[in-house]
Amino acid sequence: MALRAGLLTTLEPSSPLFAFSSSLPKTPHRLLLFPRRPPAPVRRFFSPLISYNLHRSPVASMASTASYEKELAAAKKAASLAARLCQTVQKALVQSDVQSKSDKSPVTVADYGSQALVSLVLKTELPSESFSLVAEEDSSDLRKDGAQDTLRRITELVNSTLSIDGTYNITLSEEDVLVAIDSGKSEGGRNGRHWVLDPIDGTKGFLRGDQYAIALALLDEGRVVLGVLACPNLPLTSIAIPDEHSSHKQVGCLFSAKIGDGAFMQSLNGSSSAKIHVSAIENSKDASFFESFEAAHSMHDLSSVIAEKLGVQAPPVRIDSQAKYGALARGDGAIYLRFPHKGYREKIWDHAAGYIVVTEAGGVATDAAGNNLDFSKGRYLDLDTGIIVTNKKLMPALLKAVQDAVKEKSQSASLL
Numbered sequence: 442m443a444l445r446a447g448l449l450t451t452l453e454p455s456s457p458l459f460a461f462s463s464s465l466p467k468t469p470h471r472l473l474l475f476p477r478r479p480p481a482p483v484r485r486f487f488s489p490l491i492s493y494n495l496h497r498s499p500v501a502s503m504a505s506t507a508s509y510e511k512e513l514a515a516a517k518k519a520a521s522l523a524a525r526l527c528q529t530v531q532k533a534l535v536q537s538d539v540q541s542k543s544d545k546s547p548v549t550v551a552d553y554g555s556q557a558l559v560s561l562v563l564k565t566e567l568p569s570e571s572f573s574l575v576a577e578e579d580s581s582d583l584r585k586d587g588a589q590d591t592l593r594r595i596t597e598l599v600n601s602t603l604s605i606d607g608t609y610n611i612t613l614s615e616e617d618v619l620v621a622i623d624s625g626k627s628e629g630g631r632n633g634r635h636w637v638l639d640p641i642d643g644t645k646g647f648l649r650g651d652q653y654a655i656a657l658a659l660l661d662e663g664r665v666v667l668g669v670l671a672c673p674n675l676p677l678t679s680i681a682i683p684d685e686h687s688s689h690k691q692v693g694c695l696f697s698a699k700i701g702d703g704a705f706m707q708s709l710n711g712s713s714s715a716k717i718h719v720s721a722i723e724n725s726k727d728a729s730f731f732e733s734f735e736a737a738h739s740m741h742d743l744s745s746v747i748a749e750k751l752g753v754q755a756p757p758v759r760i761d762s763q764a765k766y767g768a769l770a771r772g773d774g775a776i777y778l779r780f781p782h783k784g785y786r787e788k789i790w791d792h793a794a795g796y797i798v799v800t801e802a803g804g805v806a807t808d809a810a811g812n813n814l815d816f817s818k819g820r821y822l823d824l825d826t827g828i829i830v831t832n833k834k835l836m837p838a839l840l841k842a843v844q845d846a847v848k849e850k851s852q853s854a855s856l857l
């Protein structure tokens with residue numbers, strides 16, 4: 442039986458029970474079962490016999506009945522505009538455009554500008570929706586003494602990107618930019634809708650002139666329901682076999698996915714989109730795998746033990762950012778391995794958009810214990826050991842190889 446929010450209905454013609462599906466702001470959607478028909482305006486003040494959180498009940502969640510059409514269009518627009526700003530900065534990168542955050546990771550005027558633009562576009566395109574954004578950056582360093590020039594530069598970049606695009610007749614002040622950046626401070630969670638943004642994923646790749654991505658996803662009741670990945674430097678054709686003419690390849694990909702609708706790729710220049718699928722490889726010997734370019738982000742030695750166990754012949758393809766998820770979603774490689782060093786906590790913005798793009802393309806993404814990734818716990822993902830992604834056929838063998846390799850590593854560590 443399909444239940445619509447706010448609709449009172451009998452479960453079956455013969456049933457004495459009435460069901461009411463509530464959708465109150467800032468509360469989980471709930472299914473309430475009443476012993477008799479309660480008076481209409483005060484339903485929620487009557488005690489139900491049973492009450493379920495719908496996302497946990499066998500009844501379809503309200504999230505699955507939404508189409509997310511306009512949200513996806515807004516997300517594509519926001520990520521494309523942010524990509525344009527990032528491309529401008531990458532072309533003319535100078536040292537003063539790069540700052541170091543308190544955790545010593547780099548952040549550029551483009552990270553801040555991208556976050557301000559995405560926040561502005563989403564709010565402008567979806568004015569009737571309540572707005573919650575979980576994003577990587579905040580304005581605290583930009584409000585410090587000595588940051589005035591950087592803030593001025595970010596504001597100029599945001600305004601010039603808006604004016605070249607021409608869709609919005611808006612000019613932001615420096616304070617508007619700070620406020621737009623700080624709208625990303627939401628804690629996320631399992632209730633309601635939350636946008637999740639990495640304004641530049643792979644900042645180190647961005648600084649090297651390599652791969653990076655603008656990664657934007659929407660959570661609804663704790664599930665990722667849509668995602669877009671703008672990858673300005675990713676070739677439109679496969680990166681599986683690096684060739685010497687790669688500098689002549691056309692670059693700039695926009696991946697998108699909506700729950701239940703599959704995954705798509707189009708050119709960032711605005712071509713029509715084509716459906717994409719993960720690799721159909723069944724024999725792990727024929728697989729190639731992706732991992733971080735940065736050895737500090739993932740244990741390359743562990744990946745190579747896993748690759749050996751699987752009989753993988755091809756060398757690893759090391760690229761920055763969630764471009765790995767996009768490349769995997771279109772079948773450039775078959776496996777993505779990510780094993781952060783001990784103590785590192787993964788953030789939801791580093792995976793949410795990539796996760797839905799790859800799963801809608803037919804892939805599977807779990808932690809090293811085989812658990813589904815849970816994006817509903819706030820700004821962090823709680824994980825066992827690492828993240829592994831592949832197609833459905835290869836996952837059982839990959840999971841076994843990963844677990845054997847992890848066990849061997851911890852045994853040899855305990856012998857030391």
Ligand SMILES: Nc1ncnc2c1ncn2[C@@H]1O[C@H](COP(=O)(O)O)[C@@H](OP(=O)(O)O)[C@H]1O
Nearest residue numbers: 641642643644645733737738761762781785791
């Ligand atoms: N020690 C570490 N271990 C794992 N991931 C790390 C890390 N330090 C930073 N990262 C994350 O790795 C992301 C880049 O991923 P990749 O290695 O796939 O390119 C960074 O995103 P940002 O560049 O958005 O900060 C950052 O969040």
Ligand SMILES: [Mg+2]
Nearest residue numbers: 546547577644
């Ligand atoms: Mg960062």
Ligand SMILES: [Mg+2]
Nearest residue numbers: 639642643791
């Ligand atoms: Mg990131």
Ligand SMILES: [Mg+2]
Nearest residue numbers: 577639641642
């Ligand atoms: Mg980032």
